[in-house]
Amino acid sequence: MLxxxxxxxQALIELTNIKKNYQLGEVEVQVxxxxxxxIERGEFVAIMGRSGSGKSTLMNLLGCIDQPxxxxxxxxxxxxxxxxxxxxxxxxxxxxxxxxxxxxLLKNLTVLQNVELPMEYQGMAPTLRQEKAGALxxxxxxxxxxxxxxxxxxxxxxxxxxIARSLSNDPLLILADE
Numbered sequence: 746m747l748x749x750x751x752x753x754x755q756a757l758i759e760l761t762n763i764k765k766n767y768q769l770g771e772v773e774v775q776v777x778x779x780x781x782x783x784i785e786r787g788e789f790v791a792i793m794g795r796s797g798s799g800k801s802t803l804m805n806l807l808g809c810i811d812q813p814x815x816x817x818x819x820x821x822x823x824x825x826x827x828x829x830x831x832x833x834x835x836x837x838x839x840x841x842x843x844x845x846x847x848x849x850l851l852k853n854l855t856v857l858q859n860v861e862l863p864m865e866y867q868g869m870a871p872t873l874r875q876e877k878a879g880a881l882x883x884x885x886x887x888x889x890x891x892x893x894x895x896x897x898x899x900x901x902x903x904x905x906x907x908i909a910r911s912l913s914n915d916p917l918l919i920l921a922d923e
Contacts, residue, residue, distance in 0.1 A: 758784040763816035776802045842911030844921040848903045850895040857891040860910045881909040
């Protein structure tokens with residue numbers, strides 16, 4: 746693992762010749778073929794393409810949910826492919842916020858609890874979690890729905906809960922799928 750400390754000149758994300766293949770029975774499918782990408786802190790990037798072009802695969806790689814088959818992925822100068830499962834989990838929890846297309850809200854938790862969850866995983870005290878989650882939900886216009894369950898919300902409200910949850914750990918990177 747590189748022990749370089751982040752500098753202003755260092756990209757947040759640096760992909761070099763990234764490839765991703767999947768084995769489907771006896772057939773190997775090449776999904777990503779030599780992707781090169783650099784993303785600076787504060788930069789907004791849209792990944793566009795037709796269905797099946799590898800957008801979700803690339804987002805899963807960027808979010809450290811999946812690993813490339815080949816190539817180099819540096820996140821703040823750290824070689825992602827060299828991180829073990831615990832280090833990857835820590836990186837995801839502290840540095841990446843996800844807004845999934847289907848939101849992935851837990852139906853048995855309230856809106857407030859759904860937004861608190863990432864902070865709980867990071868060991869934040871309950872009082873601070875509730876305060877921060879409430880403030881984030883207020884920011885997305887759902888301060889009046891804290892005790893509701895996801896199935897009591899419209900699709901747009903669920904999306905806003907997912908956005909608030911993605912912001913809860915002050916991530917360096919937010920990945921939003923559609």
